[in-house]
Amino acid sequence: MINELQQEFIEEARQILKNLEQSLLELENNKLPEQINNVYRYMHTLKGSAGMFGFTNIEKLSHELENVYSDVRDGIRPLDEFIIDLTLHAVDVFKDMIDGKESAKESAAIIQTLKSVTDTSSIDHEAPVEIRTVKESRAFAIFLRPDREIFARGINVGALLEEIQELGASEFIIHNEAIPLEKQLADKDLSSWLEILLTTTQSVETIKDVFLFMKPLEYSILELAGEQDFASAHYQSQINLKAEEISNRKNILENLRPGIFSKDGPIVRTPHLETITSLTEGNDDTQEDTKVTRKPKTGSSISVTTKKLDQLINIVSELVIFRSELSHLMGNEQNPAITEALEKLDRLTLGLRDSAFTIRLVPINILNVKLQRLIRSISKELGKEVEFITDGLETELDRSMINALEAPLMHIIRNAIDHGIEHPDERERLNKPRKGLLKLLSYNSGDHVFIQIQDDGNGINFDRIRNKGIEKGMLNKNQHYSEKELINLMMSPGFSTAEKVTTVSGRGVGMDAVKKDISSMRGDIEVSTEKELGTIITLRLPLTLTVLDTLVVQVDENKYLIPINEVEHCFKDKHENLFRKKSRQITYDGQLTPFVSLREYFGVEALKGEETVIVINKNDTRIAIVVDGIIGKLQTVYKPLNDLLPANCFSGSSILGDGSMALIINALKLTN
Amino acid sequence: MKRIVVAEDFNVSRKIIVSTLAKEGFTVMEAADGTEALELFDGRPVDLLITDFNMPNMDGAELIHKVRALSNYKYMPILLLTTEVRQEKIQHAIDGNITAHIKKPFDTAEFLKVVKKALK
Numbered sequence: 001m002i003n004e005l006q007q008e009f010i011e012e013a014r015q016i017l018k019n020l021e022q023s024l025l026e027l028e029n030n031k032l033p034e035q036i037n038n039v040y041r042y043m044h045t046l047k048g049s050a051g052m053f054g055f056t057n058i059e060k061l062s063h064e065l066e067n068v069y070s071d072v073r074d075g076i077r078p079l080d081e082f083i084i085d086l087t088l089h090a091v092d093v094f095k096d097m098i099d100g101k102e103s104a105k106e107s108a109a110i111i112q113t114l115k116s117v118t119d120t121s122s123i124d125h126e127a128p129v130e131i132r133t134v135k136e137s138r139a140f141a142i143f144l145r146p147d148r149e150i151f152a153r154g155i156n157v158g159a160l161l162e163e164i165q166e167l168g169a170s171e172f173i174i175h176n177e178a179i180p181l182e183k184q185l186a187d188k189d190l191s192s193w194l195e196i197l198l199t200t201t202q203s204v205e206t207i208k209d210v211f212l213f214m215k216p217l218e219y220s221i222l223e224l225a226g227e228q229d230f231a232s233a234h235y236q237s238q239i240n241l242k243a244e245e246i247s248n249r250k251n252i253l254e255n256l257r258p259g260i261f262s263k264d265g266p267i268v269r270t271p272h273l274e275t276i277t278s279l280t281e282g283n284d285d286t287q288e289d290t291k292v293t294r295k296p297k298t299g300s301s302i303s304v305t306t307k308k309l310d311q312l313i314n315i316v317s318e319l320v321i322f323r324s325e326l327s328h329l330m331g332n333e334q335n336p337a338i339t340e341a342l343e344k345l346d347r348l349t350l351g352l353r354d355s356a357f358t359i360r361l362v363p364i365n366i367l368n369v370k371l372q373r374l375i376r377s378i379s380k381e382l383g384k385e386v387e388f389i390t391d392g393l394e395t396e397l398d399r400s401m402i403n404a405l406e407a408p409l410m411h412i413i414r415n416a417i418d419h420g421i422e423h424p425d426e427r428e429r430l431n432k433p434r435k436g437l438l439k440l441l442s443y444n445s446g447d448h449v450f451i452q453i454q455d456d457g458n459g460i461n462f463d464r465i466r467n468k469g470i471e472k473g474m475l476n477k478n479q480h481y482s483e484k485e486l487i488n489l490m491m492s493p494g495f496s497t498a499e500k501v502t503t504v505s506g507r508g509v510g511m512d513a514v515k516k517d518i519s520s521m522r523g524d525i526e527v528s529t530e531k532e533l534g535t536i537i538t539l540r541l542p543l544t545l546t547v548l549d550t551l552v553v554q555v556d557e558n559k560y561l562i563p564i565n566e567v568e569h570c571f572k573d574k575h576e577n578l579f580r581k582k583s584r585q586i587t588y589d590g591q592l593t594p595f596v597s598l599r600e601y602f603g604v605e606a607l608k609g610e611e612t613v614i615v616i617n618k619n620d621t622r623i624a625i626v627v628d629g630i631i632g633k634l635q636t637v638y639k640p641l642n643d644l645l646p647a648n649c650f651s652g653s654s655i656l657g658d659g660s661m662a663l664i665i666n667a668l669k670l671t672n
Numbered sequence: 673m674k675r676i677v678v679a680e681d682f683n684v685s686r687k688i689i690v691s692t693l694a695k696e697g698f699t700v701m702e703a704a705d706g707t708e709a710l711e712l713f714d715g716r717p718v719d720l721l722i723t724d725f726n727m728p729n730m731d732g733a734e735l736i737h738k739v740r741a742l743s744n745y746k747y748m749p750i751l752l753l754t755t756e757v758r759q760e761k762i763q764h765a766i767d768g769n770i771t772a773h774i775k776k777p778f779d780t781a782e783f784l785k786v787v788k789k790a791l792k
Contacts, residue, residue: 188747213772
């Protein structure tokens with residue numbers, strides 16, 4: 001029987017395990033003392049609360065691990081792959097324990113192994129941790145490869161370079177400088193690219209702001225935690241440095257800000273450390289340590305169960321509906337006091353709605369740990385070396401979308417490592433760094449969130465797709481297909497190019513599943529690829545799934561909703577004009593577009609006279625819908641339909657201002 | 673004093689943009705469509721063009737192409753105001769000619785940040 005307190009511990013423990021996993025994965029790449037300390041601290045916290053709530057199995061195992069990491073922290077024992085592997089394994093066992101699964105044997109085995117490698121004699125486990133808080137200067141490398149047409153876009157590159165100089169101390173390394181840079185800037189013809197070393201106390205956000213008008217591929221920012229980062233895959237993918245060049249760059253940074261990489265100098269941080277972590281409060285140990293590694297981004301945080309949150313959202317949604325109902329009822333009321341009160345209610349309701357929805361937003365970062373573990377296990381399995389770089393993962397998305405995003409993201413990453421990134425030997429032969437680069441970046445633009453997965457592998461093999469398509473009878477042997485068509489084919493059901501079935505990918509479900517998942521979130525997917533250089537997959541997702549801008553249309557007695565982002569054009573025409581031809585097609589934008597009359601579709605008597613045609617463009621497919629008329633625009637709260645309703649020409653439902661329900665039309669399904 | 677041309681057919685939007693910019697001390701010239709806007713590019717210096725996409729007579733894309741063809745305005749920053757998602761497709765065609773998109777409706781502070789950055 002689990003009581004409420006134990007439930008609370010479980011929630012907390014899950015959070016700790018997540019942080020723990022993250023730190024362990026960081027440790028694998030880079031054995032930073034602060035990460036070791038983090039692992040130690042998480043174990044300590046876990047042990048403490050597990051004991052308090054009667055989870056003795058967890059307490060026991062975490063105690064052993066805490067001892068190990070305490071020794072590592074104090075430099076008594078080295079940290080090797082073996083210990084990290086073992087700890088990651090222990091994390092899985094902890095998860096089982098929390099879920100109440102039988103795990104005594106596993107736990108005993110881990111403890112046994114730990115005991116055999118640990119010497120726990122005479123160590124003071126309570127040794128205080130040194131705390132340092134400095135307004136730290138951080139080192140960055142910025143790679144600037146503007147398109148040649150950058151001046152034609154009205155961007156002043158000279159001013160941009162000045163802005164970079166204003167950020168802190170910097171040194172520009174100009175590559176391909178056949179013509180002096182000043183002359184290139186004056187002639188507005190840039191043939192050089194720039195490698196900029198910068199030390200600054202400014203935040204990454206401030207640095208990014210400088211490049212506001214640049215396209216994602218035109219610049220790249222890399223935080224340098226130490227001189228080892230000059231040899232990182234990210235750096236190497238930009239420029240391959242010789243030992244002597246690395247030491248040059250190290251000297252440059254040392255001149256810009258003495259001691260930047262030294263132990264006594266500014267605090268060294270890794271680029272991946274920008275994780276938002278909620279730390280448990282009330283534990284003296286953790287509170288003290290917090291200062292060392294994390295600057296608290298927000299004052300404090302509490303965790304709330306999703307159930308409670310969903311309840312709140314539901315109530316708010318109802319309130320929004322009630323608000324419209326009320327203004328509908330008061331429609332003709334002339335009393336100014338009532339009108340004013342109503343407006344106030346309006347503002348409050350909308351404010352409440354907006355903040356309630358933002359609570360649901362979570363950073364994409366929470367998927368990071370899972371993805372890192374996936375990458376780790378796949379690359380080990382396939383014998384490939386992969387450096388995983390993330391950027392902008394603090395971008396927020398609706399909680400439900402984050403969950404739905406997990407499977408497609410994992411799939412794309414799996415594909416990138418399996419099909420994209422080559423084996424280390426092969427890469428060496430191709431003059432690429434042995435380690436493949438896998439980049440996950442995310443950014444906001446308008447009311448959409450973009451997520452991009454880039455790899456520097458061999459790109460999509462179009463010949464292989466073509467051959468496979470022909471083999472499967474999906475393509476005509478004698479016809480030429482564009483790359484776009486082949487990419488579309490790759491994402492259609494039943495298509496998978498893996499030459500042999502591996503455990504990693506090629507299990508029959510391929511990119512079509514990804515595409516389906518993404519479109520069910522009302523998102524788009526775009527693939528761009530270059531032979532031998534790599535592939536970029538961009539996902540475009542709406543910020544939230546629950547609020548939808550719709551067009552309200554009338555058909556007979558009923559009202560229906562059409563998502564406004566699908567609407568391309570509306571016009572009126574006489575019934576007899578539209579239905580003159582049997583083919584049910586109209587000419588729009590020079591193309592024949594099929595149309596569906598909703599009256600006909602629902603079996604209602606045809607309307608004589610003027611009707612309204614709405615041209616829909618969804619996933620590059622055009623279809624027109626004929627309705628009686630347009631009533632207006634409405635921002636609605638989307639509610640999914642349950643499976644009881646068989647008609648799949650509706651994607652969901654919503655409540656109108658007068659309290660009645662309206663169905664949301666899924667236009668593409670109308671023609672089937 | 674920085675001179676800005678604002679081309680937008682929808683009066684309310686244009687007035688809001690013009691007054692927002694005027695409050696910041698910019699000299700603003702306004703046009704209700706592409707043809708009107710093009711007339712303002714008579715060789716005198718203009719520091720920034722802010723234009724809508726959908727406009728009668730001459731749309732934003734055509735305006736941008738015509739302005740860029742004039743030697744005085746080849747490297748002038750251009751901000752394109754956009755509303756609907758579907759336009760993004762069309763915008764790709766002129767992406768190489770503009771500095772940035774601004775999505776309507778926009779936040780004033782955010783808008784001014786972009787404008788000031790473009791004028792740097």
